[in-house]
Amino acid sequence: MFNVEHIRKDFPILNRQVNGKPLVYLDNAATSQTPKQVIDVIVDYYSNYNANIHRGVHRLSQEATDAYEQARIKIQKHFNAKFSHEIIFTAGTTHSINLVANGFSSLLKKGDEIIVSALEHHSNIVPWQMLCERTGATLKVIPMNLEGELIMSEYDKLLSKNTKLVFVNHISNALGTINPIEYIIEKAHAVGAAVLVDGAQSCPHIKPDVQALDVDFYVTSAHKMCGPTGQGMLYGKEEWLKKLPPYQGGGEMIAEVTFEKTTYADLPHKFEAGTPNICGGIAFGAAIDYINAIGFDAIAKYEHELLDYATEKLSEIEGLKIYGTSKHKTSVISFNLDGIHPYDVGTILDKLGIAVRTGHHCAQPVMDFYKIPGTVRASFAFYNTKEEIDTLVNGVKKAKMMLS
Amino acid sequence: MAIQDIQNEIIDEFSMFEDWEERYQYMIDLGKTLPLIETKYKTDDNLIKGCQSKVWVHAEMKDNAVIFTADSDAIITKGIIAILIRTFSNQHPKDILDANTDFIDEIGLKEHLSPTRANGLVSMIKQLKMYAIAYQTQLS
Numbered sequence: 001m002f003n004v005e006h007i008r009k010d011f012p013i014l015n016r017q018v019n020g021k022p023l024v025y026l027d028n029a030a031t032s033q034t035p036k037q038v039i040d041v042i043v044d045y046y047s048n049y050n051a052n053i054h055r056g057v058h059r060l061s062q063e064a065t066d067a068y069e070q071a072r073i074k075i076q077k078h079f080n081a082k083f084s085h086e087i088i089f090t091a092g093t094t095h096s097i098n099l100v101a102n103g104f105s106s107l108l109k110k111g112d113e114i115i116v117s118a119l120e121h122h123s124n125i126v127p128w129q130m131l132c133e134r135t136g137a138t139l140k141v142i143p144m145n146l147e148g149e150l151i152m153s154e155y156d157k158l159l160s161k162n163t164k165l166v167f168v169n170h171i172s173n174a175l176g177t178i179n180p181i182e183y184i185i186e187k188a189h190a191v192g193a194a195v196l197v198d199g200a201q202s203c204p205h206i207k208p209d210v211q212a213l214d215v216d217f218y219v220t221s222a223h224k225m226c227g228p229t230g231q232g233m234l235y236g237k238e239e240w241l242k243k244l245p246p247y248q249g250g251g252e253m254i255a256e257v258t259f260e261k262t263t264y265a266d267l268p269h270k271f272e273a274g275t276p277n278i279c280g281g282i283a284f285g286a287a288i289d290y291i292n293a294i295g296f297d298a299i300a301k302y303e304h305e306l307l308d309y310a311t312e313k314l315s316e317i318e319g320l321k322i323y324g325t326s327k328h329k330t331s332v333i334s335f336n337l338d339g340i341h342p343y344d345v346g347t348i349l350d351k352l353g354i355a356v357r358t359g360h361h362c363a364q365p366v367m368d369f370y371k372i373p374g375t376v377r378a379s380f381a382f383y384n385t386k387e388e389i390d391t392l393v394n395g396v397k398k399a400k401m402m403l404s
Numbered sequence: 405m406a407i408q409d410i411q412n413e414i415i416d417e418f419s420m421f422e423d424w425e426e427r428y429q430y431m432i433d434l435g436k437t438l439p440l441i442e443t444k445y446k447t448d449d450n451l452i453k454g455c456q457s458k459v460w461v462h463a464e465m466k467d468n469a470v471i472f473t474a475d476s477d478a479i480i481t482k483g484i485i486a487i488l489i490r491t492f493s494n495q496h497p498k499d500i501l502d503a504n505t506d507f508i509d510e511i512g513l514k515e516h517l518s519p520t521r522a523n524g525l526v527s528m529i530k531q532l533k534m535y536a537i538a539y540q541t542q543l544s
Contacts, residue, residue, distance in 0.1 A: 019424070341478035343456045343523065348480075351424050359456045373477060374456065402429060403479055 002298040007383050010035035010290075014383065021353030024388045029173055029332055029379035030357050031223045032204055034287075038226055041286040045279045053278055054252065054269075068278050071285030072268070078288045079218065080209040081235050085267040088241070089281050092232035093200040094123040096219035097167075099234055099271060100196055101127035103244030104165060110136030113162040115155070115193075117179065118144040118369065119172040122362040124198050128167060137164070144369060148175040148324035152183060163193040170202035174363035174377070175324025176332025178202070185215055194240065200224050204381065205303060205330045207296045210235050222280065227287030231280030234271070241267050248273040299382045303331040306380045306389065313393045317400065323375055331380035334361075337396070340403045342376045348399035349376075354392055407499055410491045411507040418511035427512060431483030438486040441473040452524045452531060457481040459524035463535040469494050470539050472532060481523045484508075484516050488525075492532050497543065500536035505529060 008014050011033045016023050025033060045067070051060035053068050069084075076084040090096045108114075114128050118141050132139050140163075142155045150168075166188040171178050181197050188195045196217035199208060203220040210218050217240065222231040236244070246253055246264055250273035255263040264270045291299070310333055314320055319338035336342055346358030359374040360367045367374055378392055405413075421427045441450070445462035452459040457478035464471050472493040476482040491507075492500050508517050517525055 341457060343478040344480045348428070351428065373458070402425070402432060 002294070002302055002382075004302070004383065004385055007294065008385075010037060011383055012036055012039070018353040018355070019351050024352075024354040024391050026378040026380060026384065026388070026392060027355045027357050028204070028381035028384075029176075029201060029224075029377065031229065032226050032381055033383070034228070035226055035290050037290050038228070038283050038286045042228065042279055042283050045282055050279070052275055064278055064282075067282045067285075068276075071281045074285040074288050075233055078207065078292065079235055080211050082211060083238060086235055086238055086241065088234040088236065088268045088271045089276050089284075090219075090232045090234050090271075091230055091277065092221040092223070093198060093219050094127075096217075096232055096234035097123055097196070097198065098127050099247040100217050100219075100236070100244070101131045102247050104131060105134050106245055107243070108135040108137045108164055111162060112137040112164045113140055113158075113160065114138070115140045115142060115158050115163060115166045115188075117142040117150050117168045118365055119148070119150060119175065119177060119179065120167070120169060120363065120365070121173050121198065121200070122364070124167055124169060125365070128165075141365075142168070144366075147326045148172065148177045148366075149326045149328075150177075150179055152180065155184065156187065159187055159191050159193070161191055163188065163191050166193050166195045167198070168195070169198040169200070170208065171199075171205070171330050172324065172363070172366070173201045173332075174361040174366045174375070175326075175334050176201075176329040176379070177324055177326045178206075178328040178330060180328075181215070182213065185213060189214065201330070201332075204291070205296075205300060207292075216240050222284035222287055225287055226290055227284045228277075228280050231277050231284050233284070238267065241271070246270050246273070250274040252276070294382065302382055303380060306384055306386065307331040307333070309386050310378065310380065310389045310392070313389060314396065317393070317396060319400070320396070323370055323372075332377060333379075334375040334377045336372060336375055337400050337403070340400065342374045344403050345376045345396065345399045348402060349392070349395045352391070352395045352398070354395050356392075407491050407495055407503040411503075414487060414490070415507055415510050424512070428480070431487070431513070432479055433483075434486040435476075435479040435482035438475070438482055438489065441475045445473065446475065452527045456521075457523045459485065459528050461528055461531050461535075463532075463539075465539050465542070468496055468543065470497055470500060470535060472535070474528070476524070478523065480516070481525065484513060484525055485528065487511075487513075488529065488532070497536040497540035501533060501540060 013033050049060050049063040051064045053065040072087050073084050075087050140158045142150045144150055185195045194216040197215050199218050199220040204225045216237050218235040223229040253265050253270050253273040255265050323334045342358040357377045441460050441462050446460050450460045450462050457476050459476045461474045472489050474485045
C-alpha cells in the first residue's frame, strides 16, 4: 500500500529547513533525493569493505567485487537485458552518450545521417554534432509541435537508407513529454538504423524493458532515481557493444598488454577502463531495489495524481502559462508568469524554501521554439505531497504579487 | 558623494527593513526605477551573458566621471544593478577601481553576487572595473 508519509521518513533531507521554512523539493528532474536505505549502503561500503575490485585475492576485494557485480545483475534484471555484460557502468547519462558517439566515429562516413529530436537535452545534441564534425555525417532534427510533442509524420520523412543512428530522449527533461519511442525504434530499424534512447528522465517513472523495446542503446543516470551522482549505465545490445571500439584505455579494460599490441578485455570490462565508482555502482543497485520495493505502478499512479493536481491549481493563476501540454507526460510542469522572468520567480520561491529549476534546462532549442528565455520547472517525485503543491501554488501567487 | 558614503547610505536604508520580503520589494521597486539604458546601447556588444538573466551595461565619460547605465531582463537582477550603479556611476575612474562590493553582504544580498548564481552580476562588476581601467588610462 502506497503511503507517502511513510515514504517521506526514508528521506532525511526532507526534514531540513531552507531560509527558515520547511524544504519543498520540486527539482526532482534535475536530481532526486536519496533514501536512507541507499545512504546506508554507501556508509556500509566505506565502513566495511572498501577495496579495489576484480583481480584482488584478498577478502575485502572479493566482497567489493561481488557486491559490484551483483549490482550489475540487479540493473540487468531491472531493464530486462539479455546478458549482464550488456550493462556497462558509466559516470552517468552524458558519459554513456559520449561513449557511444565516440564509438560510432569509426563506423560513420560522409553522407551518413544522424537524427536527433527537437526536444533533446544539450548532452544529447553536442556529442552528435561533434561526431558529425569528425565523420562528415549530417544531423537532422525531428521537429516538435506547440504541445511539446515530436511530429512523427516529419520523422518518417527524415528516415532514409542514409540514416545510421537515431537519438531521442524517452522523456523530455524540459517539458516532461513522453516520446513514442516504440514507433521511433521500429521505423529506424526498418531502414537499418540503430537507436539510442536517453532514459535519464524516464527511469524514475517508468521501468523500461530493453528487449521488448528492441532498443539498441539505452542510457541513464543513478542520481535521477534515488541513487548517487557520478554513476550511470549504458545498456547496449551485445552485437553493438562488440562492434564499438573501446572508449578509454587503461587498467581493467585489457586482456593482455605488450608494447607491440594490446588485446582488450571482454564485455563489459572493455568499456570500463580504470578503477570504477565501485560504491556508486553498488548504491545504484540499492536505489533500484528501493524503487522496485515501492513499485513502479504505484509510483506512476501517485505521480499522475500530483501532476493533475498541480496542473489544475497552477492553471487557476491568471497569466500563468504551462509549456508542454501533451497528454503523454510525466510529473513535470514547465511554466512562466506573463511578463515576469523565470529567474525572478525562482528567486522568490527559494526565499520561501521551495526548490524549483529556472532557466533553459539545458534545452535551448526547446526555449527558442517557444521564443522564451527559459521557464520555471517544478518536477515532482513520489515523495512529494499535495500540501507541497499548495505551498508551491501560494509561492507562485506571492511571486506574482511581488514582481508585477 | 563618495562611493563609501553612498554605500553607507544604502546600508542604512536596508537596515530599516524587517524581513526579506521588505528588502526584496524595495529591490524590485528600485529595479523599476532604474534609468533604462538607451535602446541604441542595448546591443550584443554591451550584453553580459549571465546564462539565466541578461545584463546590458553602457559607459561613458563626462567631466572626469564615468556614467554607467544598465538594464536586465530579470527585475531582481535589475534591482541589484540599480544599487551597484548608484554606488559606481558618476565617480572618478580611480575611485571605481579602489571600491569594493562588501556592502552587498551587509544588506543581505550576498547570494546574488555568487559566481554560481549565473545572473550576470559578477561579470557586470568586472565589466564596470574594466571600463574604469580604460578611462583611467585615457586620463593619465
